[in-house]
Amino acid sequence: MASPRFVPPHPPRPSGPAPFWAGLLGERARNAVYGWSQQAFEKTHIRRQVFGWTVHIPLHPDSIQRVMLDNAANYAKPAIVKKLIAPMIGRGLLSTDGEDWRKQRKVVAATFTPPAVDALIPVFRKAAEDKARGWGDGARFDMAEEATATTMAVIADSLFGGDERLKTVAARRQIETALAAGSEIRLPALLGLPVFGWNRKIRAGQRAQRELRATLRALVQERADGKGDDFLAKILGDMDDVFGDVEARKLALDNAATFYLAGHETTANALTWALFLLSEQAELQDSLADEARAAIAASGDGPVSVERLPCLRAMLDETLRLYPSVPRFDREALGPDELDGVAVAAGDIISIWPWVLHRHARLWDDPDAFDAERFAKNGDRHRFQYIPFGAGSRTCVGARFAITEALVILAHWITEWRFLPVPGNRVWPTGSVTLRPQGGLPLRVERRA
Template identity: 30%
Template sequence: MTAPYTPTAPRYTAVTAPGALPLLGHAPAFVRSPLTFTAGLAAHGDLVRLRLGPLDAYVVCHPELVRKLLTEDRTFDKGGIILDKAREAFGDGLATCPASAHRRQRRLLQPAFHRDRLPGYAAMMAEEIAGTTAPWSDGDVIDVPAAMYRLTTAVTARCLFAAHERAGSLPVHACMDEVTRGVARRIMLPLPGVDRLPTPGNRRFRRARQDLLEITRRLIAEYRAAGTDRNDLLSTLLGALDEDGRGLSDAEIHDQVVTFLLAGMETTAATLSWAWTLLAANPSVRDRLHGELDTVLDGRPARHDDLPKLPLTARIVQETLRLYPVAWLLSRTVTTATELAGRSLPAGATVLFSPYLLHRRADLYPCPDRFDPDRWLTTTRPAPGTYIPFGLGARRCIGDAFGTAEACLALATIASRWTVTPTPGRRIRPARSSALTPRPFTATLAHRVR
């Protein structure tokens, strides 16, 4: 059914998606095949209304409308079904706080991700990547997503708490695993009340959240007592002052630490896992990557100053993030009645946008499902709203350069020494999760002889 046509925005089409079932609406189709269903919405219009059970949601499918949505962050604020669930784990940290609190938080935290800090983080990343992959030997079969998750946990924990040599050994890993899974479960099953039942899963989630709180409390106390800058993220958080000379409270720092852990670990791990599957399926790209790495690294681990000399590595990461943007579906809430695509949206309406949908539009990317890192050889930047693996506007990922550097260093260091070949015979499919991450799969490591 087409929504009433409004002459104020004649260029855009606002429609209701076809195929809604009585009561359940589009929920069964979405749950059955979330990615295919969502990507298919662009064929119906620029703003597509969905009914997900009792809830109405609007999916923005046009890049210009996505740009409007993400730059008008006071009208389209953080909120909605996905965010409300994520808030249970992130607290009110940078990724989940409303626009009213966001400016202050972002100003306080931005110095932690300043360009000048990256070489220092990259040195810690390189050590953690080397440490995590050191026990690997020729012929080993590894669970790829789990191995990449271990690697990015070690990196993120180390860059947060540099004082802890081998910070990856902190019990953060186990807690985060449980918290991430708990949040994903809650997002995919948005039934009211289910998350409060005393099920084993809910109990594990609450315990892990409590343990994480204890760990960060202890670390904050240790750092405050020592009073020295360790050039890590936690030191920057402890030293941050706003224009009134006010710093972050312990509770705020806890929420930011958990935010960085949650936002930084799974995203980069999933990107790396997808990259290995894409390289294995595209041996000619993999051979060229090996060529680039042999020339520049000659078997040694990658360093920060190598990155400008590894353009193919960078394009592989960029193209992986196009095909598999980890944060593939995100939401906003309308704060005051407004208009989008000529359609009136009431306050409280849920608006969704999907980097996955945009990145797979054939009118934006020829042969959109093909892995082609060379499509990025062009010098023109993608038009706003067409390539958004890190979002856009005021809420754009604060860790974009950090995550990209980490993915490039890990990909380069591992691929220069190892060929990672997924075990044949099984299609690697996305997990049922709020994050676009692959289901567990194994791969054989072959030591490369140069």
């Protein structure tokens, strides 16, 4: 798997930090991974004042462990973040805390056990094959779009009874618009201003959110009327037992939105970045295609075993290190604490940045270079320096689902197709809620002989 050193693109790094107001302008305001100074990738803790908020960015894995595991009870999802995402995902699993969260997590957990996820491998394979059926030899596609349509089909087929309303181009656009508004809303929310109608992008995002929620509300109503036997029907029934009828309906809708969104956007971005990295490394792509072909052949007519894809798995892990689909997530301190010798007060925001942690100079050799070997070797790492799926009890409930899905889709695609760069196209990471290539990822696909 050894290949020449390859450093995929990342935004330029000024030597020192910019004043905080510079973050409110231009590319820095729009793109969460733009404008980080080289110093940030060398420090173990950053503390900033932002509009009266004290924000800590812990960059030592011990501090991440303290926030996410050892003293996790002291850290909740920030009130300001809940306010921002409430119109879209309400009080679903991702955006709630305490007893409410514990009960919901218990309800959904059964759907994400290893045997339950393995049983979905045929669904992942079908989505990959359905999508590739539309490709022509030598044609050029936006693989970000292709990946998103594929993971949308997967989430609709595996959790929502294959409902066609969740697979349309219109639904895809609504999600894009709603997410794009997310970064715009950040500023007025930080300033404590009402976010409603701040600008055209926000208004469009709010309209898209309402439309998406209306579609999902119709689905919940249908399950309540006894139509459909799927994840949504199951959580509606189980939540009814735990929370009562009225609350169960609200939470089923909030979780439908949570799982629809969190369950496909993130995996689509992981697939997109993996395809980009493969398209730039032809030799690696060919050797992984050999591994995938052998794994698929060994499984006969049955579902491919992802255990037979160790090199592809290492490549996916390296993809999520360099381009974590969720480049940041936040907590709010409920009481005082200390991180890396720095005092934390109740109300302080703890901003956890996989984007910075995964490229930190003290934690990784040659951090900006692609090297799947670091994962193939099962290297000597602190458990909390690599956290694409979060950590502790709030670890992504869909992590195994996402990894299995991405491996199965990639294995089937690279076995049949070769992915090639489009000359002259510049790939540029941009992130607000999730990290994606700006303007999509045009690639040329070539059928393998």
